Amino acid sequence: MSAAPSQPPATSRAEPPAHAAVNLWTTIGAGLREIWAHKFRSLLTMLGIILGVSSLVAMSALVKGMEKGAKEALVAIGGLEKVRVEPQNVPPEQLHLLDQAVGITMNDVYALEAGASLVTRVSPEMRVPATVSANGKRFRPFICNGVWPVALEMSEHVIAHGRMFNELDDEMARSVCVIGTATRDELWGAPEDVGREIIPLGETLYINGVPFTVIGMFPHYESEQDRKARELALAQAAAAGTQAGPARDRGRGRRGNFIFWLKNATIYMPLNTAWMKFRSGMSLAEPGRWGSPGTPATGVITADPRLSNLELKVASVDVLSDALQQIRNILMSTHKGIEDFNFRTQEDWAENINLFIRNARMSGGLIAAISLLVGGIGIMNIMLASISERVREIGIRKSVGATTGDIFVQILVESVVIAVLGGLVGLVTSFGLVQLIGGFSPTDNTPIITAPAMLLAFSFSVVVGILAGILPAVKAARLNPIQALRYE
Amino acid sequence: MALVELRGVSKIYHLGGEEIRALDNVSLDIEPGEFISIIGPSGSGKSTLMHILGCLDTPTRGTITLDGVMVQDASPRQLAAMRNRKIGFVFQFFNLLPKLNVVQNVELPMIYSGVSGRERREKAMAALEAVDLVNRAKHRPSQLSGGQQQRAAIARALVNSPRIVFADEPTGNLDSHTGEAILGLFRRLSTEGRTIVLVTHDPEIAAVTPRRIEIRDGRIAQHVDLTLAGLDRPPRPGFVAEPGTAAPPAS
Structure with missing residues (x-):
C-alpha cells in the first residue's frame, strides 16, 4: 500500500443533489x-x-x-322517560317493620301527582292474572291490567277502533275493556285466517268468567320491517290472485319483535273495575293470600287496595336522576320509610342495547x-x-x-x-x-x-x-x- | 483539470477472515473527450474499477474526483444523483426494462431527474435519432435485435447528456458484425466529443481506443497511450502499439 496521495486542490465535496421528486x-x-x-x-x-x-x-x-x-322497540314501549315503580320485598334490616309495609297504593299515586314536579304522568296499574274466553275459545293475554285512561299515552297505545274507556267508566267501574289484536285473533280469528278483519266492538268477553263489553281495539302493532314484509307478501298474493296470503308470523318466535307481540296481547279495563271485580273480597275467599303477610287471617272482608305497579313519565331524560330522587323522597314518606318499592327504568334496557x-x-x-x-x-x-x-x-x-x-x-x-x-x-x-x-x-x-x-x-x-x-x-x-x- | 481523477484507490473485501484486494492503490486520470478502454481478464478488478468510476460503489481507500466532485465518501443519494446527471452506462446484456417500450426506456433517467413529460419525450426521440432508432421507438425491447437493443441502451446512456459514458463489454453479447457497428457508433460519439470508457476483456476491442489501461490483480499492469505518441487514432482496429508497451496478444 503506497502512501496516501495528495489531495487535488480544486475539488469540492460531493454536492448535495438537487433532488427532483419523481412525479x-x-x-x-x-x-x-x-x-x-x-x-x-x-x-x-x-x-x-x-x-x-x-x-x-x-x-x-x-x-x-x-x-x-x-x-x-324502545320507543314502542314508551321511551326512556318511562319509570316503573314495582313492589319489592322489604329489605332485611327493615323486616321488623314488615307489618307496616303498605305496598304501592293509590295513596302513592295522589302523592306523586301532587308532589313530584318532574313527573308529568302517573299511571297506576292493577294486574289481573286472567284467562279470557269468548266465541267458545280461550286465551291467556300477556297483559290484563286495570288502568287509568292515561295508560294509553303511557305505553304508546292508540285506539284504532271504538273508544278508550274514560274517567266516567272508571268512576262507575263499568265492565268494559279495550283489547289488542292478538286477543281478537285468538278469540274471533285473525284477518289472515278468516280473510277479513273482524272488529269485535260490542261483543262480550269473559275475563276469568266475568263478562265485559269490548268498546275499543288497538291497531296491529308491528315493526317497520314486519309491516313492509307483510305488505310485500300481501301484494304478491294479490298479484298471484290467491285469496289468503301467507299466514302472519305473530312474532312470538323472534326476540326483537317480542315487544310488539306483547303490546298486541294486551287487555285494558278501568282500574276501579279491576279492583271491584277481582280484588275486593278476595281475602274472604283466600285469606292470607292477598292480605299482607303479617295480617292475621281474620276472615273479615278486606279488599286488597294494592296496585301491582306504577308507570311514571318523567319530564325529560336529562332530569331522570333528579326525578328518580324526587319520586323516591315522596314514596319514602308515603311508605313511612319502608323500602318496599323499587324502580325500573328503560335506561338499563337502553344500556343493554348499547352494550350489545x-x-x-x-x-x-x-x-x-x-x-x-x-x-x-x-x-x-x-x-x-x-x-x-x-x-x-x-x-x-x-x-x-x-x-x-x-x-x-x-x-x-x-x-x-x-x-x-x-x-x-x-x-x-x-x-x-x-x-x-x-x-x-x-x-x-x-x-x-x-x-x-x-x-x-x-x-x-x-x-x-x-x-x-x-x-x-x-x-x-x-x-x-x-x-x-x-x-x- | 482532468474529468476523472483517481488517487490511490483501493477496494478491499473481507471474505471470512481473508482480505481480498479487488483494487490496490490505483491512480488514474481521464481527460474530457477521451476514448479509453480498461482491459483485463475476469477477476482482474476491472469491473470493480468501473463500478467505482461509475459511482455505483465507493472505494475503501483513496479519493476519486468526478467532474470536480469528490465522491469517495458521498451518500448513496448523492451517488444516485451523480449516476443520473453525469454518468451513462451501457451493459453487456443491454439491461432494458422489458415492460417498457424503447422510448420509455430511454426516458427512464429523465424520470429520476424530474424532467417534465413532454420534454422527456422530445429528448428521448432526439437521442433515438442519434442512434438511428426512431422507427423502433414504440417497440418492446423483445421485438428488437441485439444490435438495436444495444443502440437503445446507448441512447438511454446519452439522453441526460452525461459527462462520461461507461460501456461494460458492450459487444459481448453481439455477433462480430453487429459488434463492429456498435464499436463504430462509440467511435463516432467519441469524435463528437463524448468521453467514453470501454471495459472489456478482449484486446481486439480495446484496440479501437487510443488509450488502454490493463488491469491485473487489482493493479494497473500496463498503460498504453497512443495520444502521447502523437496518434489520436490507432491506424486500424487490432493495432498493437510499439513493442515493449504493447498489450499481450488476444487469447
Missing part, C-alpha cells in the same frame, strides 16, 4: 402498469382487501340495522380487521415475490439514477395502489353483500350502510396497503445496484 403520478402510473401486467395475480391479491373492506362495511350495516330495530351493539361492533370489527390483516399479508407476500423477480429492474433503475427513496416510493405506491383498488372494489361489493344478507332474511332489520363505515373501511385498506408495502419497499430500496445488475 407521483408517473409513479402511480408505473404501479398501475405493473398491476395490469399481472392482472390475475393482482386480482387474487386484492381479494383479501376486497373481502375485508366489504365485510367491514356489511358488518357495520348489520349492526346499524339492529340498532335501529332496537331503538324502534358495542359488542357486536367489536367482534364484527375484529373479524373484519383480521380479514384486512390477512389481505395485507397477502399484499406483502406478493410484493416480496414481485421484487425478487424484479431485482434486475431495480438494479437498472438505480444505475440510471434512482435513489433509495425513489425505489422505496415506487414499491410502496404499488402496494398502496393494490390496496386502494381493492378497497374501492370492496366498497362496491359491500352493497351486493348487504343485498345478499337482506335476501336471506327479508324480515330482519334491514342493514344500513353508512358513509362513516365506508370511509373507515376504505382508510383501513389504505393503511393496510402502506403497512404491507413498507417491508418489501425497504428490502427493494436496500438492494445493492451492482449485485442487482449481476442478478440473473
Whole structure:
C-alpha cells in the first residue's frame, strides 16, 4: 500500500443533489402498469382487501340495522322517560317493620301527582292474572291490567277502533275493556285466517268468567320491517290472485319483535273495575293470600287496595336522576320509610342495547380487521415475490439514477395502489353483500350502510396497503445496484 | 483539470477472515473527450474499477474526483444523483426494462431527474435519432435485435447528456458484425466529443481506443497511450502499439 496521495486542490465535496421528486403520478402510473401486467395475480391479491373492506362495511350495516330495530322497540314501549315503580320485598334490616309495609297504593299515586314536579304522568296499574274466553275459545293475554285512561299515552297505545274507556267508566267501574289484536285473533280469528278483519266492538268477553263489553281495539302493532314484509307478501298474493296470503308470523318466535307481540296481547279495563271485580273480597275467599303477610287471617272482608305497579313519565331524560330522587323522597314518606318499592327504568334496557351493539361492533370489527390483516399479508407476500423477480429492474433503475427513496416510493405506491383498488372494489361489493344478507332474511332489520363505515373501511385498506408495502419497499430500496445488475 | 481523477484507490473485501484486494492503490486520470478502454481478464478488478468510476460503489481507500466532485465518501443519494446527471452506462446484456417500450426506456433517467413529460419525450426521440432508432421507438425491447437493443441502451446512456459514458463489454453479447457497428457508433460519439470508457476483456476491442489501461490483480499492469505518441487514432482496429508497451496478444 503506497502512501496516501495528495489531495487535488480544486475539488469540492460531493454536492448535495438537487433532488427532483419523481412525479407521483408517473409513479402511480408505473404501479398501475405493473398491476395490469399481472392482472390475475393482482386480482387474487386484492381479494383479501376486497373481502375485508366489504365485510367491514356489511358488518357495520348489520349492526346499524339492529340498532335501529332496537331503538324502534324502545320507543314502542314508551321511551326512556318511562319509570316503573314495582313492589319489592322489604329489605332485611327493615323486616321488623314488615307489618307496616303498605305496598304501592293509590295513596302513592295522589302523592306523586301532587308532589313530584318532574313527573308529568302517573299511571297506576292493577294486574289481573286472567284467562279470557269468548266465541267458545280461550286465551291467556300477556297483559290484563286495570288502568287509568292515561295508560294509553303511557305505553304508546292508540285506539284504532271504538273508544278508550274514560274517567266516567272508571268512576262507575263499568265492565268494559279495550283489547289488542292478538286477543281478537285468538278469540274471533285473525284477518289472515278468516280473510277479513273482524272488529269485535260490542261483543262480550269473559275475563276469568266475568263478562265485559269490548268498546275499543288497538291497531296491529308491528315493526317497520314486519309491516313492509307483510305488505310485500300481501301484494304478491294479490298479484298471484290467491285469496289468503301467507299466514302472519305473530312474532312470538323472534326476540326483537317480542315487544310488539306483547303490546298486541294486551287487555285494558278501568282500574276501579279491576279492583271491584277481582280484588275486593278476595281475602274472604283466600285469606292470607292477598292480605299482607303479617295480617292475621281474620276472615273479615278486606279488599286488597294494592296496585301491582306504577308507570311514571318523567319530564325529560336529562332530569331522570333528579326525578328518580324526587319520586323516591315522596314514596319514602308515603311508605313511612319502608323500602318496599323499587324502580325500573328503560335506561338499563337502553344500556343493554348499547352494550350489545358495542359488542357486536367489536367482534364484527375484529373479524373484519383480521380479514384486512390477512389481505395485507397477502399484499406483502406478493410484493416480496414481485421484487425478487424484479431485482434486475431495480438494479437498472438505480444505475440510471434512482435513489433509495425513489425505489422505496415506487414499491410502496404499488402496494398502496393494490390496496386502494381493492378497497374501492370492496366498497362496491359491500352493497351486493348487504343485498345478499337482506335476501336471506327479508324480515330482519334491514342493514344500513353508512358513509362513516365506508370511509373507515376504505382508510383501513389504505393503511393496510402502506403497512404491507413498507417491508418489501425497504428490502427493494436496500438492494445493492451492482449485485442487482449481476442478478440473473 | 482532468474529468476523472483517481488517487490511490483501493477496494478491499473481507471474505471470512481473508482480505481480498479487488483494487490496490490505483491512480488514474481521464481527460474530457477521451476514448479509453480498461482491459483485463475476469477477476482482474476491472469491473470493480468501473463500478467505482461509475459511482455505483465507493472505494475503501483513496479519493476519486468526478467532474470536480469528490465522491469517495458521498451518500448513496448523492451517488444516485451523480449516476443520473453525469454518468451513462451501457451493459453487456443491454439491461432494458422489458415492460417498457424503447422510448420509455430511454426516458427512464429523465424520470429520476424530474424532467417534465413532454420534454422527456422530445429528448428521448432526439437521442433515438442519434442512434438511428426512431422507427423502433414504440417497440418492446423483445421485438428488437441485439444490435438495436444495444443502440437503445446507448441512447438511454446519452439522453441526460452525461459527462462520461461507461460501456461494460458492450459487444459481448453481439455477433462480430453487429459488434463492429456498435464499436463504430462509440467511435463516432467519441469524435463528437463524448468521453467514453470501454471495459472489456478482449484486446481486439480495446484496440479501437487510443488509450488502454490493463488491469491485473487489482493493479494497473500496463498503460498504453497512443495520444502521447502523437496518434489520436490507432491506424486500424487490432493495432498493437510499439513493442515493449504493447498489450499481450488476444487469447
